[in-house]
Amino acid sequence: MFHVVAVFMLLIGYGASQTKDDCPAGVPRDNTLIIHSGFCFSFNFTKIPHKDARATCEKHGGTLALVKTPDLQDFLYNQLAHYYNHTHDKVWIGLNDIAAEDKFVWEDGTSLNYSNWASGEGPNSGSIQHVFQHNTEDCVILDVTARGKWHDYSCDHSVVFLSTTPELHSFICQYTPVGRSSTEPTQKSAGTSPSTTEISVQPVVTLATITNPCPPFTCDLDCGMDGFKKDATTGCSICECDI
Ligand SMILES: *[C@@H]1O[C@H](CO)[C@@H](O)[C@H](O)[C@H]1NC(C)=O
Ligand SMILES: *[C@@H]1O[C@H](CO)[C@@H](O)[C@H](O)[C@H]1NC(C)=O
């Protein structure tokens, strides 16, 4: 009998997860509510002006979505395009330069250090359209029709050839689950399954090394499939075939 002493699996830590129940009360619990990277995201396909969209999120203590990482950008885009099938939608996100022209900030006050502007959009763009309209385009939409790229849009009305059209768009609210500290969780990579309703911290698995108590073994015999005989007490191989 060969002596494999043991393989230990030590479970350090334990599962911690958030569910839709941890999202603020009053946020509808249906398939428009999804948890990702430790935040609750509520997709709302009612097309309304930016300030009303923002107020809807703030009513439950949230903001429009703060798309600060490529991971989150990909997740939100994939949800919109491939889960909700809103391939022709444009949605308000929580980025604007209302306070200072061309200085885009997230609604939580943090500055922009990841961005996904379409070409010719965003601050300091030299495009003709931007030069003429940048003073009036202070709010930002994620454009599903343009693979999720961002465009600055007028927050309420656009004037095109002297005719005024209201800017009414879908939006995404972001909420910190209730009862969590405000420290941002580490972003998890990939994991864009649309059916994900909770995130969980995987337990850390540590493998103990396998200890072999037998002395180094050499033997000139070729025992083929039969293998070597084992010492009855130590379990170590001895130089005889196990026939
Ligand atoms: C979407 O926003 C509208 C307008 O504020 C609100 O009446 C509605 O309850 C929201 N729906 C969801 C699913 O949050
Ligand atoms: C979106 O379209 C796909 C493929 O057509 C379909 O399987 C899926 O159920 C649709 N999703 C929703 C939310 O309607």
Ligand SMILES: *[C@@H]1O[C@H](CO)[C@@H](O)[C@H](O)[C@H]1NC(C)=O
């Ligand atoms: C983004 O900003 C955070 C703090 O706001 C900073 O810690 C981080 O290093 C920045 N990342 C990049 C890529 O600049």
